[in-house]
Amino acid sequence: MTRRLGGLHVLTDARGGRAALVAVAAAVAAGAPVVQVRAKDCTDRVLYDFATEVLALCAPAGVTCLVNDRVDVALAVGAAGTHLGATDLPVAAARRVAGPGHLIGGTARDPERARQLVAEGADYLGVGPSWPTTTKAGLPDALGPEGIRAVAEAVDVPVIAIGGVTAERVADLVVAGAAGVAVVGAVSAAPDPGAATTELLRALAMAGARTGPPGSGP
Numbered sequence: 460m461t462r463r464l465g466g467l468h469v470l471t472d473a474r475g476g477r478a479a480l481v482a483v484a485a486a487v488a489a490g491a492p493v494v495q496v497r498a499k500d501c502t503d504r505v506l507y508d509f510a511t512e513v514l515a516l517c518a519p520a521g522v523t524c525l526v527n528d529r530v531d532v533a534l535a536v537g538a539a540g541t542h543l544g545a546t547d548l549p550v551a552a553a554r555r556v557a558g559p560g561h562l563i564g565g566t567a568r569d570p571e572r573a574r575q576l577v578a579e580g581a582d583y584l585g586v587g588p589s590w591p592t593t594t595k596a597g598l599p600d601a602l603g604p605e606g607i608r609a610v611a612e613a614v615d616v617p618v619i620a621i622g623g624v625t626a627e628r629v630a631d632l633v634v635a636g637a638a639g640v641a642v643v644g645a646v647s648a649a650p651d652p653g654a655a656t657t658e659l660l661r662a663l664a665m666a667g668a669r670t671g672p673p674g675s676g677p
């Protein structure tokens with residue numbers, strides 16, 4: 460199966476549960492190519508069950524399903540990949556556990572870290588915060604499109620811009636070299652997650668983002 464990495468990454472509401480699944484279902488129906496299971500402060504069993512349900516929504520639609528933080532849970536449910544940040548398992552260690560076929564993303568905030576993560580085996584990078592966000596506390600100052608550009612120019616894997624992303628801000632990120640954007644609030648907290656997904660996908664298409672598999676051209 461083709462596993463898409465560019466385009467729109469929809470991250471689940473960190474509280475998980477039924478409302479988060481309803482938003483994922485709407486995003487998948489609207490054509491989101493990638494969904495990341497991001498649930499915090501829950502037991503392993505709750506995360507496993509939630510990830511299983513998200514994957515069940517993604518798989519029939521050919522949507523790439525990634526799991527945040529936990530390569531063990533990603534492998535246990537059969538997800539396509541795992542996203543890892545600075546406090547998670549190192550990318551190289553996750554690669555040893557998961558093998559070459561598993562997609563691994565890493566969080567980078569500057570070109571040096573980005574190159575390091577790619578050398579460790581990252582398939583894509585999440586780069587942010589692009590703009591201030593209230594979704595996650597404790598983040599450094601926003602990078603802005605120029606910060607995204609600095610990382611995108613330093614590596615040859617897809618750069619996915621995250622943090623404060625809205626449909627209106629997509630074009631600036633794509634022009635800066637982002638292959639896609641990742642959102643929590645813009646879809647998972649939207650009154651109509653399906654319509655919000657459609658709007659983000661339209662903005663990406665208008666901006667000319669590469670939304671196919673790696674190496675598939677513009």
Ligand SMILES: Cc1ncc(COP(=O)(O)OP(=O)(O)O)c(N)n1
Binds near residue numbers: 544
């Ligand atoms: C696409 C993407 N980019 C960055 C992140 C942030 O990951 P991390 O630094 O591990 O922070 P948490 O998401 O775990 O709070 C991401 N999840 N996805």
Ligand SMILES: Cc1nc(C(=O)O)sc1CCOP(=O)(O)O
Binds near residue numbers: 593623641
């Ligand atoms: C989970 C996360 N990581 C970030 C980073 O910069 O590493 S920003 C972020 C939150 C993104 O949420 P929203 O789309 O609602 O702004």
Ligand SMILES: [Mg+2]
Binds near residue numbers: 527528542545546
């Ligand atoms: Mg993490």
